Amino acid sequence: MIGIIGAMDIEVEKIKGFLTDISTETISGVNFVRGKFDGKDIVVAKCGVGKVFAGLCAEAMILKYAPELIINVGVAGCLDETLKIGDIVIADNVCQHDMDTSPLGDPIGMLSDINIIKFPADKKACELFADCAKELCLPYSIGTIASGDQFVSSADKKKFITDNFGAKSCEMEGGAIGHVCYVNNVPFAVLRAMSDGADDGAKMDFPTFAKMAAENSTRVIKTFLSKF
Numbered sequence: 001m002i003g004i005i006g007a008m009d010i011e012v013e014k015i016k017g018f019l020t021d022i023s024t025e026t027i028s029g030v031n032f033v034r035g036k037f038d039g040k041d042i043v044v045a046k047c048g049v050g051k052v053f054a055g056l057c058a059e060a061m062i063l064k065y066a067p068e069l070i071i072n073v074g075v076a077g078c079l080d081e082t083l084k085i086g087d088i089v090i091a092d093n094v095c096q097h098d099m100d101t102s103p104l105g106d107p108i109g110m111l112s113d114i115n116i117i118k119f120p121a122d123k124k125a126c127e128l129f130a131d132c133a134k135e136l137c138l139p140y141s142i143g144t145i146a147s148g149d150q151f152v153s154s155a156d157k158k159k160f161i162t163d164n165f166g167a168k169s170c171e172m173e174g175g176a177i178g179h180v181c182y183v184n185n186v187p188f189a190v191l192r193a194m195s196d197g198a199d200d201g202a203k204m205d206f207p208t209f210a211k212m213a214a215e216n217s218t219r220v221i222k223t224f225l226s227k228f
Helices: 009-018 051-065 123-135 155-165 174-184 202-227
Strands: 002-006 020-027 030-037 040-046 069-078 088-096 140-147 167-171 188-196
Touching (some): 002 009, 009 030, 069 174, 069 202, 088 174, 188 202
Parallel strands (some): 140 167
Antiparallel strands (some): 069 167
């Protein structure tokens, strides 16, 4: 079983459309759509925007469906100046840029008790995503994806995230999904297509380009599922 989580309809609806033998179950307010693709068992969910919704969805998916891999897919803000809108970022690790207990002496981003800043993504999935992006002729980069409960749309915040985490992309769910998968010992992967520059123009770029970016991430996911 492979689990796929996206925050918004545009990130998961076409993926659901690939599936056959579909059944739907609602858990904690999240609709989980189970089916098959290329002989593989898949479960897809729209979690909603933000880290709490993402964590809730990932935990429910793990407890109910016991996936061998959870993939977080969708769109994100671009922090890598070598990439453009529509290009792909593949996480080799994820973090939470809005986690900050530094007044107590901790490094910015460190999660208390487990004392981790970055959660490592599944290496096999990361490499296969890169192969799929190449096959589709989509420019891509591999690196840190940083999550926080905010839509990043300023040069100052963008600089804060890149300076502190070396991140290539920012969004609102992957770090929470990685966190939940880590404590449950479940492999995870995060794939994002760039919808905006996470800068002063982001609030205009996002509604203009989010659908196109989501279609690119969906193309990579479909290719990935056929090869995994």
